[in-house]
Amino acid sequence: MRDVAIIGVGMIPFGRRDEDSLLDMLAYASLDALDDAGMSEKGVDAVYVANMGAGILQHQTSVASALVDRLSLQPAAADTIENGPASGASAIKNGVLAVASGYYDTVLVAGGEKMREVVGWKATDFVATMTHPEVEYPYGITLPGMAGMFTRLYMEKYGLTQEQLIAVAIKNQKMGALNPYAHVNMVITREGIYESPDAAVNNPVAADPLRFYDMCPVSDGAAAVILCPLEKAREISRKIPVLIAGFGQATDTHTLQEREDPTDLKAVTLAAEQAFRMANLKPKDVDVAELHDAFTILEVAESEHVGFFKKGEGGKAAEKGETSINGKIPINVSGGLKSRGHPVGATGVAQVVEIVFQLRHELVPKRQVKDAKVGFTLNFGGFGNNVVAFVLRRSE
Amino acid sequence: MKQEIRITAYKCKACGQIHYPYHDRCLACKKRDFEQIKPEGDAHLLAYTQIFNLPWGFDVRFLVIGVVEFANGIKSMGQIQVDSLEKLKTGMSLKPYWGPVRVEAEEPVYGLVLRPS
Ligand SMILES: [Zn+2]
Numbered sequence: 001m002r003d004v005a006i007i008g009v010g011m012i013p014f015g016r017r018d019e020d021s022l023l024d025m026l027a028y029a030s031l032d033a034l035d036d037a038g039m040s041e042k043g044v045d046a047v048y049v050a051n052m053g054a055g056i057l058q059h060q061t062s063v064a065s066a067l068v069d070r071l072s073l074q075p076a077a078a079d080t081i082e083n084g085p086a087s088g089a090s091a092i093k094n095g096v097l098a099v100a101s102g103y104y105d106t107v108l109v110a111g112g113e114k115m116r117e118v119v120g121w122k123a124t125d126f127v128a129t130m131t132h133p134e135v136e137y138p139y140g141i142t143l144p145g146m147a148g149m150f151t152r153l154y155m156e157k158y159g160l161t162q163e164q165l166i167a168v169a170i171k172n173q174k175m176g177a178l179n180p181y182a183h184v185n186m187v188i189t190r191e192g193i194y195e196s197p198d199a200a201v202n203n204p205v206a207a208d209p210l211r212f213y214d215m216c217p218v219s220d221g222a223a224a225v226i227l228c229p230l231e232k233a234r235e236i237s238r239k240i241p242v243l244i245a246g247f248g249q250a251t252d253t254h255t256l257q258e259r260e261d262p263t264d265l266k267a268v269t270l271a272a273e274q275a276f277r278m279a280n281l282k283p284k285d286v287d288v289a290e291l292h293d294a295f296t297i298l299e300v301a302e303s304e305h306v307g308f309f310k311k312g313e314g315g316k317a318a319e320k321g322e323t324s325i326n327g328k329i330p331i332n333v334s335g336g337l338k339s340r341g342h343p344v345g346a347t348g349v350a351q352v353v354e355i356v357f358q359l360r361h362e363l364v365p366k367r368q369v370k371d372a373k374v375g376f377t378l379n380f381g382g383f384g385n386n387v388v389a390f391v392l393r394r395s396e
Numbered sequence: 397m398k399q400e401i402r403i404t405a406y407k408c409k410a411c412g413q414i415h416y417p418y419h420d421r422c423l424a425c426k427k428r429d430f431e432q433i434k435p436e437g438d439a440h441l442l443a444y445t446q447i448f449n450l451p452w453g454f455d456v457r458f459l460v461i462g463v464v465e466f467a468n469g470i471k472s473m474g475q476i477q478v479d480s481l482e483k484l485k486t487g488m489s490l491k492p493y494w495g496p497v498r499v500e501a502e503e504p505v506y507g508l509v510l511r512p513s
Binding site: 120122124128132134135136140141142144145149153156205206209210253254255258262 | 416417423442443444445446447448449450451452453454459461463471472473474475486497498507508
């Protein structure tokens with residue numbers, strides 16, 4: 001297998017983008033990535049597009065073919081990849097395999113989702129379609145609901161506290177306020193969402209015990225990367241190549257109820273283990289990580305399951321500041337899904353784009369993890385039934 | 397009249413693993429022969445939540461949803477009929493019945509409903 005590098009990245013600010021279609025967003029992010037790679041007028045061998053819901057939300061299918069047409073990339077091979085909220089990382093993984101195999105040299109991976117053009121309950125319903133159609137969906141369960149049940153179990157088993165989850169929300173919104181790509185640019189305080197008499201109004205229960213500020217927003221957005229063999233990276237692009245040092249992907253039962261221990265996110269552990277093994281690195285070698293904090297609980301649980309902290313220690317670590325930009329392991333310096341937003345098909349690609357910014361040392365000082373060399377991403381599908389991880393390394 | 401809980405679970409004939417929902421092969425031993433079994437006894441509450449942002453098909457302000465385990469080991473999601481979460485505690489016993497859980501095309505959809513005993 002050939003080593004694969006990321007030589008260009010692109011992203012558009014996430015948020016409510018009423019003026020842009022899904023294709024507009026995918027095209028803007030892709031053009032940004034082509035320009036970044038120095039391939040503004042060049043073609044690519046293959047295109048992978050990550051998208052979860054255009055068929056439902058936009059009544060549009062064959063999105064990858066449509067993107068090729070927008071970008072005049074014919075006759076490039078093109079596939080749309082759907083793996084729920086982990087579609088983005090799945091699409092990158094497929095691109096990596098295609099380049100590593102020696103079959104394609106240049107691959108564009110773009111992820112995008114347009115969720116704000118439907119009303120709130122439709123967006124909630126769309127995301128809930130990934131629950132089990134017979135034994136979960138009919139009851140009205142939503143992804144926040146799954147996360148709520150999981151949170152209570154985690155609190156009961158490990159003593160996780162509301163204060164620890166609040167620390168995650170405050171950290172991620174503080175960092176999101178510094179990120180020009182983030183949907184939410186509002187700093188929140190402990191008083192405002194937890195301690196004051198207004199807290200119950202400002203931060204109502206959404207999926208008990210999770211509250212409004214434990215949830216990521218519903219967003220529109222797109223992000224893109226260009227892949228090529230590491231050996232050709234310097235010929236094609238002037239940017240510092242970022243090596244895909246390792247990747248992993250694992251699945252678990254569709255329902256939480258069939259897991260032996262429903263607090264054990266086995267697919268997260270396995271995906272991370274595979275990625276670290278392939279990279280010949282360990283969790284302690286990671287300088288900066290983007291975890292899938294669709295809910296604050298997930299950042300805590302994932303930080304334990306991927307090996308940054310022991311089980312039951314992630315919440316305490318967040319409260320002590322160990323996951324902040326100057327902490328032991330900076331997590332979601334971008335603001336995470338919590339602030340950047342979670343246009344489902346775009347998220348896994350956006351996480352990788354953020355880590356590439358970090359490893360190329362291109363961010364403003366307040367957001368740059370000093371001298372970052374190794375990054376990690378985790379993209380979480382379903383309620384942990386399909387998870388994709390990457391270990392990325394700056395290639396000097 | 398005692399109402400039937402219309403849940404069918406699948407017990408692997410080779411290793412005894414109980415499956416709900418259905419799988420074509422056993423999660424544990426990958427064999428394909430199952431005995432169909434029905435829930436028996438009270439349901440013990442394993443996990444629960446109260447959700448306020450509801451998907452399509454619900455004309456209520458919130459839903460309380462949980463996962464229970466029946467006395468014979470079948471685990472299922474269900475809607476819980478309580479007005480406050482203060483009435484619930486993990487591990488407590490709930491009375492199961494089969495009732496309407498949502499409306500689809502103006503027709504009720506039936507499922508597992510649970511009430512404190
Ligand atoms: Zn078996």
